[in-house]
Amino acid sequence: MLFWILVALLVAGVTLAITRPLMRPAEPAATNVDADADIAVYKDQLKEIAADETRGTLAANEAEGARAEIARRLLRVAHDKPQSDAAPTVETRNHFILPVSLITSIALPVLSLGLYLAYGAPGMPGQPLDERLTEANNASKPNDLVAKVEQRLREHPEDGRGWDVIAPVYYAMGRFSDAATAYQNAIHLLGESPKRLQGFANARIRMENGIVPDDARKAFQRLLVLDPKAIEPRIWLALAKEQDGRLTEAAADYKTLLADAPADAPWRKVLEERLASLDPAHAAAGGKQADAANTAAAPSAQQGSAAPDASAVMSMSPEDRQAFITRMVDGLAARLKADGSDAAGWVKLIRAYQVLGRRDDAVKALSDARANLKGNQGGLAQVEELARQLGLGS
Amino acid sequence: MIVELGHFALILALLVAVVQVVVPAFGAHVRDERMMRVAEPAAISQLLLIAIAFFALMHAYVTSDFSVLNVAENSHSTKPLIYKMAGVWGNHEGSMLLWVLILALFGAAVALFGNNLPPTLKARVLSVQASIAVAFLLFSLLTSNPFVRLDPAPPDGNGLNPILQxxxxxxxxxxxxxxxxxxxxxxxxxxxxxxxxxxxxxxxxxxxxxxxxxxxxxxxxxxxxxxxxxxxxxxxxxxxxxxxxxxxxxxxxxxxxxxxxxxxxxxxxxxxxxxxxxxxxxxxxxxxxxxxxxxxxxxxxxxxxxxxxxxxxxxxxxxxxxxxxxxxxxxxxxxxxxxxxxxxxxxxxxxxxxxxxxxxxxxxxxxxxxxxxxxxxxxxxxxxxxxxxxxxxxxxxxxxxxxxxPFGPLLAWKRGDLLGAMQRLAFAFLAALVTVVTVYAVEHRGPWLAPFGIALGVYVMAGAIIEWANRVKLGSAGRDEIVRRATNLPRSAYGTLFAHFGVGMLMVGIVATSAYREEHILAMKPGDRVMVDGYQVTFTKVERGRGPNYTEDIADFNVKRDGETVATLQPAKRLYDAPPQPTTEAGIHAAWRGDLYVVIGDAQPGGGYAVRAYFNPLVRFIWLGALFMFFGGGISLSDRRLRVGAPARTRAAMPVPAE
Known part of the structure; x- marks a missing residue:
């Protein structure tokens, strides 16, 4: 309510102030005011010349010349004066006053309110952080609670429980870098636990867009020490080998894992797919569907019959390998062209272009990614982070 | 509520600007004094409205109201207050708001202080000025609206680029x-x-x-x-x-x-x-x-x-x-x-x-x-x-x-006497010559043209003083006469003196620091020393520190000259919390002859740090020169001559000393 009163006051005040000059009675033609301002300037200039002359900074003959010039200007202004007297009479001018005042005093309030209602967020209260923090105890908006915990952790960074609480929340919010730091702090303060190690490694992997970084590997290895039966660390470590290009070892690990796996394990399918992409012969035997990336690799599967080894790609001639990789990348590019909402895909594509030395394509993919991911803050952030890492300008 | 009021005020300002374009221009066309007068209250209202919008946004920044998209994208709750305020114009939308605020400020200043202008000219000036405002207000509201809201509000903002803090x-x-x-x-x-x-x-x-x-x-x-x-x-x-x-x-x-x-x-x-x-x-x-x-x-x-x-x-x-x-x-x-x-x-x-x-x-x-x-x-x-x-x-x-x-102010209007001006500048030529010889004598390195560049600066400085000396008849008149002349000289003459002198200083600073800078890039361990242009710089230690929203490695350099400690420099490397970005803080020991400038880089394997140490001779002259130019402008601006030309009544009220 107060808001609308203030708005009304603002509009009324401004409208009144602006239309006030129009409301006054017309003065009789004051047309030579313009010339008066000029005359005032020239008279001042004459005085300055006199002052300079007494000061001795202007020679007498120069002063005389300057005076004559200014006098000519004065004469010209006086001569022009009658011209400007040819102004419309007060009556003709009055024709315009009423419509102008009416239009102004109607348009200002109507249009300003109309535009504001169209573009503004009327009735939405301000949300200063302090208020939200004190309210956070009652109303439990997740964002406010996070803000409150963050505030506490800034004051008490030694509070391991706080880090433990906020880490999974960060992860769920997609703030992987913050999540990794929080898990790390919790581990540091409260010691290792399977949950924390797992959380840390997952956050790191998400930060690196699916690549398993060194610290995540170490965390998984520690986790295996704590819990030798855990399956997930073994899967990730195998994947890490694949990412290193140690394809035979990775395939062997996948096979061991599959052998150990219960028939109904949900991760069986993932393992089979990975294995299929590494070992075409196994894929044919298993008759499993390959995923989208592997469809792009189909030509190599045909070649693969001649070279059934798992490291088919590695053993190709450099030209063939280049062609294979290009096909993969182009396949990914085509897929993203059709559906550009996959942030991870964009990251993969940009990185691939960069690795292949196709910098122009990388820059282009970056701008396409930005265009496609508009509105997807998390995805956009991933792409921007990568762009910064790769120094692709911004 | 305050945010929304700011948004509304900005929209209203746009409409007021439209009125300010149309009505006074039309009034000037049909020579109607009342319509022309609309320009003044319009210009002032426009300023007030944009100021409301601006301070509403600033309020959102200061209170960390992350329900405003602009604040969420560019501020952070831990930022020191001053940068929360400065954060308003540290981003695109806010800086455009500052742009239109200043535009409106100038418009309102003409409306308030332009009493000496012919009414039609004033009306037209304000009308044109408002047309610029319309363009930029539209730009702001349509493409860069700083008042877009966010619901639910995020827990914290993205932070301001640390390099701008x-x-x-x-x-x-x-x-x-x-x-x-x-x-x-x-x-x-x-x-x-x-x-x-x-x-x-x-x-x-x-x-x-x-x-x-x-x-x-x-x-x-x-x-x-x-x-x-x-x-x-x-x-x-x-x-x-x-x-x-x-x-x-x-x-x-x-x-x-x-x-x-x-x-x-x-x-x-x-x-x-x-x-x-x-x-x-x-x-x-x-x-x-x-x-x-x-x-x-x-x-x-x-x-x-x-x-x-x-x-x-x-x-x-x-x-x-x-x-x-x-x-x-x-x-x-x-x-x-x-x-x-x-x-x-x-x-x-x-x-x-x-x-x-x-x-x-x-x-x-x-x-x-x-x-x-x-x-x-x-x-x-x-x-x-x-x-x-x-x-x-x-x-x-x-x-x-x-x-x-230096010739310009010494030449008369219409027809000048070049030879006479050169004679009067003889002292400046002499000063330049002495400079060239001195610089060659002192500095053996650097480009051969550099002494001439410095001399050119000295010549400009000397020229500015000669012009003044000439006007007060320094050397030819008695002491009382000189004082009388110096006090009676119009302020614009002093403005010229300062501004031109500043140009000379700027030139000296630029050439000296570009030609004679000394640069050392090296890896140093605590205890190492390096000699930089007569300074003995000893790297003592590196410590970890914590600022309001960053952690930093502060290095300690002891600086000795002729065996005496003259300064302790503490260059630092900071890492900001949000966004996590590093910045460098240089350690600078400033003296008339130049700046000793030390920056610390990354830690090297083996316990050392990358260190860059510079000596920038006379570098302060660059900014001092600019300051002189600024003050010269200010003195000129305070000159009565630039303000008058006013209607008769104000003119009569103004004292006219010694004229």
Whole structure:
């Protein structure tokens, strides 16, 4: 309510102030005011010349010349004066006053309110952080609670429980870098636990867009020490080998894992797919569907019959390998062209272009990614982070 | 509620600006004094409304109201208060709001203090000024609205780029914008005069104070930016010919030319057409600068192409005002009566030379700035023009300008006496000669031209003093007479003295620091020492520290000269919390002879640190020179002459000392 009163006051005040000059009675033609301002300037200039002359900074003959010039200007202004007297009479001018005042005093309030209602967020209260923090105890908006915990952790960074609480929340919010730091702090303060190690490694992997970084590997290895039966660390470590290009070892690990796996394990399918992409012969035997990336690799599967080894790609001639990789990348590019909402895909594509030395394509993919991911803050952030890492300008 | 009130005020300001364009212009056309008078309350209301919007946004920043998208994207709850406030203009939307605020400020100033203007001219000036405001308010509301809300609000903001969290940079944009935008008044005056078809000496007198004020602020704004780059970027450099710097430097060069040509126009009514053209061009360069900085073409032509809404909008504004202004100029210029005549060797002649050189210099900077962008846009090729281009094109233009500078004020109007001026400058030539010999004697390294460059600066400084000495008859009159003359001298004469002296200092500083800087890049361990231009610099230790929103490694350097400790420098490397970005803080020991400048880099394997140590001789002269120019402008601005020309009643009330 107060808001609308203030708005009304603002509009009324401004409208009144602006239309006030129009409301006054017309003065009789004051047309030579313009010339008066000029005359005032020239008279001042004459005085300055006199002052300079007494000061001795202007020679007498120069002063005389300057005076004559200014006098000519004065004469010209006086001569022009009658011209400007040819102004419309007060009556003709009055024709315009009423419509102008009416239009102004109607348009200002109507249009300003109309535009504001169209573009503004009327009735939405301000949300200063302090208020939200004190309210956070009652109303439990997740964002406010996070803000409150963050505030506490800034004051008490030694509070391991706080880090433990906020880490999974960060992860769920997609703030992987913050999540990794929080898990790390919790581990540091409260010691290792399977949950924390797992959380840390997952956050790191998400930060690196699916690549398993060194610290995540170490965390998984520690986790295996704590819990030798855990399956997930073994899967990730195998994947890490694949990412290193140690394809035979990775395939062997996948096979061991599959052998150990219960028939109904949900991760069986993932393992089979990975294995299929590494070992075409196994894929044919298993008759499993390959995923989208592997469809792009189909030509190599045909070649693969001649070279059934798992490291088919590695053993190709450099030209063939280049062609294979290009096909993969182009396949990914085509897929993203059709559906550009996959942030991870964009990251993969940009990185691939960069690795292949196709910098122009990388820059282009970056701008396409930005265009496609508009509105997807998390995805956009991933792409921007990568762009910064790769120094692709911004 | 306050945020929403700000949004509403901004919309209302747009409508008020529209009224301010239409009604006074129409009133001036039909010669109705009442409609013309609408301009004044409109200009003042516009200022108040934009100020409400601006402070509403600032309030949102200070209270960390992350329900405002702009705040969430650019602020953070842990930022110190001063940077929360400065954060308002540390981003695109907020800085455009500051832009229109300053635009409105100048409009309101003309409305309030322009009592000496002829009413029709004033109405037209305010109308043109408001048309610029309409364009930029539309731009702000349609493409860069700072009041977009976010629901639910995020827990914290993204933070301000740490490199911008610095006092000099926090207050650099307001000064810079005041300069940029101030030239809009000169533009409005030019357009109003062209519409009116009446351009005379009085016009120049009305324009000069506004141009001078804009020029002053631009001068200080640019030098603050350069000062910041010097101590924050950690490379010891102070000017990089970066497109952002050039964007502000071009209007400065054109504005300096305008300042001088308006002087000729006021005194002699000569150069009328040229001055009007220059007024249009100066503001066009300001708009171009805004386009370069604000459209996104800078970061990359590609990202510009991805989100062209903003860039195209500013481009349209640029084309409309530049194109419209020039078209009107072409239409009306032939009607302008030629003014006073003068010989080539005269005060006017020297100012024409000044104008030609400054405008050519502005053109070279323009080419050097736009060519790489155009090339990238057309062919995708990225080239960098960089200092060598500017040193080869811009440098040689400055030499004749500086040689001619002291002559200008010594030459008489209409027909000057070159020989007489040279005689009077004999002392300056002598000072220059002594400088060349001394510098050669002291410094054996560096380019052979450098002593001449320093001498040129000294010559300009001496020339400025000679001009003053000449006016007070120093050496030929008695002491009382000299004091009397010195106190009676118009303030604008002191303005000239200070500004020209500052130019000389600037030149000395630039040449000395570019030619004779000493640079050491090395890996140092605690306990290591290095000799830098007579200073013994010992690296003592590195400590970890924690600031309000960053952690830092602070190094400790003990600086000795002739065995005595003169300073302890503490350069630091900071890592900000949000966003996590590193910045460097240089440790600087400033003395008259130059700055000792130490920066600490990354830790090296084996316990050492990368350290860069510089000695920048006379580098302070650069900013001192700029300060002198600023104060010179201020003294001139306080001169009665630039303010009067007022209607009779105020004139009578004003005391007229010693006249």
């Amino acid at each position: 610095d006092p000099a940079l926090a207050f650099h944009p307001p000064f810079l914008y005041t300069g940029y935008v101030g030239f809009s008044i000169a533009f409005s005056f030019a357009i109003a005069a062209l519409i009116e078809g009446r351009i005379d000496a009085a016009w120049a007198r009305w324009v000069r104070p506004w141009t001078l004020a804009a020029w002053m602020f631009l001068t200080i704004g640019i030098s603050m930016g350069s000062w910041w780059a010097y101590y924050e970027l950690g490379w010891g450099g102070w000017w990089f010919w970066d497109p952002v710097e050039n964007a502000s430097f071009m209007p400065w060069l054109a504005g300096t030319a305008l300042l001088h040509s308006a002087l000729v126009m006021e005194k002699r009514e000569a150069l009328k057409i040229w001055t009007v053209l220059l007024a249009i061009l100066t503001f066009s360069l300001s708009l171009m600068g805004t386009f370069i900085v604000r459209s996104g073409v800078l970061t990359s032509v590609h990202s510009f192409a991805v989100d062209p809404a903003r860039g195209v909008f500013i481009l349209a504004i640029l084309v409309f005002f530049t194109g419209g202004g020039l078209a009107l100029f072409a239409l009306r210029a032939k009607d302008i009566q030629p003014g006073g005549l003068f010989q080539p060797i005269s005060r006017e002649g020297s100012l024409v030379l000044n104008n030609l050189l400054l405008v050519t210099a502005a053109a070279t900077v323009l080419v050097g700035t736009l060519y790489p962008m155009a090339l990238e846009g057309l062919t995708g090729e990225k080239i960098s023009v960089g200092p060598p281009f500017f040193n080869m094109t811009f440098g040689p233009l400055m030499i004749p300008l500086l040689i001619a500078l």
